[in-house]
């Protein structure tokens with residue numbers, strides 16, 4: 032059965048939205064295989080965001096991800112990678128569709144980085160890679 036790595040980013044944890052986000056995942060019908068409140072590290076984020084290294088938003092993104100704890104979650108269920116991306120909505124929360132996590136709960140705060148509440152793996156390959164980074168024991 033398929034698994035995906037979901038992160039509630041520091042903005043989501045800070046705003047007290049972890050429960051609401053887990054609620055939406057469970058209401059959709061996915062199982063929670065692991066849930067852990069964690070402090071990211073520069074090393075962990077360099078691996079996690081390797082594909083974005085060198086982009087203009089990379090440094091502010093890493094700084095933002097270090098600004099507070101993240102809730103690291105492994106979800107499980109048929110097609111949950113695609114399913115969670117659909118629940119999350121578009122990357123830019125200003126235009127993410129209402130009904131989605133980012134569309135209902137996110138907005139532009141005028142900050143250097145797009146604070147968009149959640150991360151979700153975007154392919155089976157990324158999911159395997161990212162679960163290995165955050166939960167090497169799984």
Ligand code: GTP
Nearest residue numbers: 088092121122143144145146147149150151152153
């Ligand atoms: P994740 O689920 O977090 O990976 O989001 P995504 O797949 O929708 O976006 P992507 O992987 O392309 O980018 C990762 C993160 O970098 C995003 O979630 C944003 O926080 C940030 N980001 C991506 N593109 C931009 C951009 O053009 N400008 C800024 N400021 N931030 C960006």
Ligand code: MG
Nearest residue numbers: 150151152153
């Ligand atoms: Mg991505």
